[in-house]
Amino acid sequence: MSLKEILPGRLGFGTAPLGNMFRAIPDEDARATVEAAWDQGVRYYDTAPFYGAGLAEERLGRVLSAKPRDSYVLSTKVGRVILDEPETDVPDFGEKGGLFEHGNPHKVLHEWTADATERSIEGSLRRMGVDRFDIVWVHDIAQDFHGDAWLQKFEEARTGAFRVLSRLRDEGVIRAWGLGVNRTEPIETTLALDEPKPDGFLLAGRYTLLDHEHALQRLLPLAREQDVDMVVGGPYSSGVLAGGTHFEYRQAPPEITERVGRLKAFADQHGVSIKAAALQFSLTHPATAAVIPGATRPSRIAEDVAALNETVPAAFWTDLRAAGLVSPAAPLPDGA
Numbered sequence: 001m002s003l004k005e006i007l008p009g010r011l012g013f014g015t016a017p018l019g020n021m022f023r024a025i026p027d028e029d030a031r032a033t034v035e036a037a038w039d040q041g042v043r044y045y046d047t048a049p050f051y052g053a054g055l056a057e058e059r060l061g062r063v064l065s066a067k068p069r070d071s072y073v074l075s076t077k078v079g080r081v082i083l084d085e086p087e088t089d090v091p092d093f094g095e096k097g098g099l100f101e102h103g104n105p106h107k108v109l110h111e112w113t114a115d116a117t118e119r120s121i122e123g124s125l126r127r128m129g130v131d132r133f134d135i136v137w138v139h140d141i142a143q144d145f146h147g148d149a150w151l152q153k154f155e156e157a158r159t160g161a162f163r164v165l166s167r168l169r170d171e172g173v174i175r176a177w178g179l180g181v182n183r184t185e186p187i188e189t190t191l192a193l194d195e196p197k198p199d200g201f202l203l204a205g206r207y208t209l210l211d212h213e214h215a216l217q218r219l220l221p222l223a224r225e226q227d228v229d230m231v232v233g234g235p236y237s238s239g240v241l242a243g244g245t246h247f248e249y250r251q252a253p254p255e256i257t258e259r260v261g262r263l264k265a266f267a268d269q270h271g272v273s274i275k276a277a278a279l280q281f282s283l284t285h286p287a288t289a290a291v292i293p294g295a296t297r298p299s300r301i302a303e304d305v306a307a308l309n310e311t312v313p314a315a316f317w318t319d320l321r322a323a324g325l326v327s328p329a330a331p332l333p334d335g336a
């Protein structure tokens with residue numbers, strides 16, 4: 001089934017920040033943020049065991065397990081099994097080192113085999129207190145976590161997680177599966193396989209207002225050809241587009257801050273909120289099924305909903321294109 005058929009709307013909620021990404025968030029703030037998303041009508045939630053070694057799943061589960069299970073769509077990920085024993089080493093997450101240092105103190109096993117996939121899903125169900133997931137993404141089999149060894153992890157997943165998830169989908173245990181990654185290449189490699197065929201992808205950070213050129217060259221045309229949809233993760237490029245300071249989950253470098261400043265200047269000139277520009281840009285590509293911004297404060301959710309509904313003048317988009325701030329290949333809202 002395509003993602004567009006499964007997802008209940010174009011705005012979902014991503015819970016990576018609720019795993020204490022970057023900083024420790026009080027439980028009450030986490031709960032209030034999820035409650036705000038629910039109250040604003042958001043009915044698609046994405047999580048993962050990796051987000052704070054189970055913390056984001058626990059926090060999301062505390063709210064969602066009290067709601068009727070048929071009234072929302074839920075995705076989690078596989079590739080990290082959370083163990084009961086405490087972490088004793090400093091985890092090495094490659095270029096994403098230290099991302100979840102404030103999360104649960106559990107040891108995390110990084111494994112994409114069939115056995116680990118089954119154990120991972122069991123752990124996620126238990127932590128969340130739900131009886132099923134709608135979508136399961138194979139998490140982070142990409143260069144940002146594994147460098148040149150990513151193809152080995154991809155192969156482990158292809159012969160492990162991919163087969164388990166295909167079977168679970170065919171048996172009706174889950175409704176869809178795919179990859180959840182921050183890079184385009186693993187998705188392109190998956191689309192080139194004859195079998196197994198995933199139902200869609202979670203592409204994070206690579207189809208945003210700030211960073212989209214590479215995805216437009218190969219991945220998105222291929223996705224259109226094969227009629228597969230994407231959920232756009234990290235639509236604010238991990239925060240910098242929305243007024244935060246992170247890009248790619250680290251302090252934004254000066255060239256990114258400068259580019260955001262230029263985007264923001266055009267937004268101000270046209271009276272457009274930068275969040276509206278960001279979300280509406282990502283949603284305009286025909287391969288995008290939904291965007292899933294993350295947040296740790298309830299007030300962000302109202303901003304996201306307002307951003308989705310804001311009217312953005314066509315002249316804003318044509319100005320961005322003329323200034324070289326959006327790719328000539330990017331579809332723009334209202335055919336601008």
Ligand SMILES: NC(=O)c1ccc[n+]([C@@H]2O[C@H](COP(=O)([O-])OP(=O)(O)OC[C@H]3O[C@@H](n4cnc5c(N)ncnc54)[C@H](OP(=O)(O)O)[C@@H]3O)[C@@H](O)[C@H]2O)c1
Nearest residue numbers: 014015016180204233234235236237238243244293294296
């Ligand atoms: N490999 C994968 O599968 C993968 C990778 C990345 C992301 N994802 C998914 O995509 C979701 C979204 O990505 P993300 O949460 O990493 O990044 P994001 O949605 O691009 O940005 C979220 C950040 O923006 C900040 N923000 C929002 N409004 C703001 C404002 N008005 N002023 C300042 N800051 C503002 C939030 O800050 P506050 O915390 O202060 O609210 C939050 O930290 C994730 O949660 C996850 O579900 C998946």
